[in-house]
Amino acid sequence: MPHETDAPRFRDRPVSFVRRSGRMSDAQERAWAELASRYAIDVQRDAAATSVLPGTSIVPAEVFGRAAPLTVEVGSGQGHAIVSAAAAAPDRDFLAVEVFRAGLARTMLDADRAGIRNLRLVEANAPEVLEHLLPEASVDELWIFFPDPWHKAKHNKRRLIAPPFPPLAARALRDGGRLRLATDWEDYARQMREVLADAEEFVPAFDGEWAERFDGRVMTAFERKGIAKGREIRDLVYRRLPRVDSGA
Template identity: 45%
Template sequence: MSETPASSPESPAAPADASELADVAAQDAQRAPRTDDGTARPVTPGTQAAEGTYRRQTVSFVRRGTRLQGKRQKAWDEHSAYLAVDIPRHIADTSVHPEYVFDAVEEFGRTAPLVVEIGSGLGDAVIHAALENPDKDFLAVEVYTPGLAQTIQKLVANKISNVRVVQANAPEVLRSMLSAGSVSEVWVFFPDPWHKTKHNKRRMVNDNFAPLVARVLAPGGTWRLATDWSAYAEQMLEVGSAAADFTNVHDGERTGSESPLSQARLSGVDCEQSDEPDEIGGWAPRFDGRILTSFENKAHKAGRLIFDLAFRRN
C-alpha cells in the first residue's frame, strides 16, 4: 500500500540499475501533461518548472504501466470527475501547482477530521477505514493510475462518499496542496522499501519528509507508519524520533524479545542474522484500523516481520 511497492503484483516493475532509474525519473519529471487533443500544457510562468529546477530531488517512485483497461477504464471514465480531485499541474502529470490548496470542506460538503493516506495502492486500507469511520473524511494519494481506478471501483461498489483520490507526488501534496494543520492523521503504510543500498536514497520517509508531515498535521495529530523491511523500519524510527515536531507514542515500548526488530535479527530473513536484542524499542502495536491486505499477507508468508510506528504531532 505504498507509492506503490515495487514488490506488489499491481505495481510497475522497477528498473534493474541506478542509471535506468535515473533516466526514467528524469523522463517523468520532464514530461509535460497533455490536454485531451494531445497538446502539451504550457509551463506555468514563475514556477519551479519555468526556471528549469522542477524535481531536482530524487522521487520515491518510478512510474510504469499507467494504462487503464476494462473495468478500471470504465470506472475512471464514469466516476473520476467527482471522486478524483482535479488538481492543476505545472509540468509533470503527478505534479501539483504550488498555488493550489485543497478545500476539504467544499469537497466533502462538511467539516470532519481528515485522514490522508500516502501511497494508497489498490485502496484496500482506505476503503476499509472509510466504511468503519463514516464520521471521518479520507484523501487517498497515489501516483499510479490503475491503483486509483481500482480504488474508485471499490468506492462505487460500496457506495462510499467520504473518500477522494488524488494522483500526485506526495511531498508536493504535503508541501503546498494541504493547508497547515488541516489533517488529523497521515498514514504511510508499506512504502517502497528500495532495499538495495544504492537505491536507499529513493526512500520516501527521510529527514526531509518529516517536516512536511508535521506541517499538515494538527497539534495532537498522528503520523502512522508500517513496513515489512527491518532496515527501513529502523530508518523510519530514527527519522520520527529525531524530528522535533514529533513524539513517539510508544517510546521505549516492545524491547528485547518483544521487539519485532529482535525477532527479525534472529530470523535473518531480511537482514544479517544476529542474536543482538533491540534495547531501544519504540514500536507500536499493530494499528487496528489497518486491514490485513494481500500484500501484507505475502510479507508474512515470506517470513518478514511487520513494524508499526506512531508519532504524535507536538
C-alpha cells in the same frame, strides 16, 4: 528567442516511485471515466505529470461538503485499506494519495460499489500534496503503510521516510495529529524510527521498541506478501507536537 524561464523544469529531488505506464483494464478505464468526477480531485500541475503547482491548495470542507476529521493515506495502492476505513468510519473523511492511476481507478470502483461518499483521491506525488495541496494543520491522521522500501543500498535515497519528510508531514498535521507507519522491511523500519527521533515536531505515541499493530489497518496483499516471506511487520506511530507561537 525563448525566455530562460520557459525552459523545461524538472524535480530537484528524487521521488519515491518510478512512474509506470501500465495499461488499465477495461473495468478500470470505465471506472475512471464514470467516477473520477465524483472521487478524484483536480490538481493543477507544476513540472511533472504527478506534481502539484505551488500556491494551489484545496479546502477540505469544500471538497467533502462538510467539516470532519480528515485521514490521509499516502501510497494507497489498490485502496483496500482506505476503502475499508472509510466504510467503517462514515463520520470521518479520507483522502487517498497515489501516483498509479490503475490503483486509483480500482479504489473508486470499490468505493462506489460500497456506496462510500466520504473518500476522495488525488493522483500526485505525496510530498507535494503535503507541502502544497493540503492546508496547514488540516489533517488529523497521516497513514503510510508499506511504502516502497527501495531495498538496494544505491536506491535508499528514494525512500519516502527520510530527513526531508517530517517537516512536510508536520505542516499538514494538526497539533496532536497522528503519523502512522508500517513496513515489513526491518532496516527501513529502523530508518523510519531514526528519522522521526530527530524530528522536533514529533514524539513517539508508543512504548517499547515498536508500536502495536494498528487496528484500523486491514490486512492487504503487501502485508500478506511480507508475512509469507517471513518478514516481521513493524508499526510506528507519532504524535504531532503543538506548534510554537512565533509571536510569543
